[in-house]
Amino acid sequence: MDAVIRSTTILAVRKGGQVCVGGDGQVTLQNMVVKGGARKVRRLHEGKVLAGFAGASADALALFEKLEAKLQEHGGNLMRASVELAKDWRTDRILRRLEAMLLAADKESILLLSGNGDVIEPDSGVMAIGSGGGYALAAAKALMDRDDLSAEQIVRKALEITSEICIYTNDKIILETI
Helix, strand or coil: CCCCEEECEEEEEEECCEEEEEECCCEEECCEEEECCCCCEEEECCCCEEEEEEECHHHHHHHHHHHHHHHHHCCCCHHHHHHHHHHHHHHCCCHHHCCEEEEEECCCCEEEECCCCCEECCCCCEEEEECCHHHHHHHHHHHCCCCCCCHHHHHHHHHHHHHHHCCCCCCCCEEEEC
């Protein structure tokens, strides 16, 4: 029997000179919650880049390390580092097998990175991945017009809404903001 691991909602919002990446803490194995407080959002490159993952944890941790190395190699240029990581991820025989996605953000951009070679920057300053990604994206987009909410407040509220809808998302939210 193959174990299907479902977990995670990661959301990134850029608004008002602030960027926030947040994620929930739930990890499920088939129909059972196996961990409620996983940390899926990290600071990279001396705290100047935020990244969150969806997918297999060990694979994502390997990708965090690879992204950190690419950021060092390219002087902290997130776009350049992401493109180079995506190229390696798509062509390297071992990396190609990794089952995870990343959202990475700095003050200038939010990027979705996948093993298909994708490096996607959203038009709207909002991007989400993971099992609850669609819910979080919709909630965040609906909240973006609110002048009284910061990027961090939008991410928190959208993830709270998602945790009420998506069975693979909980309310143990971790936020990182720059």
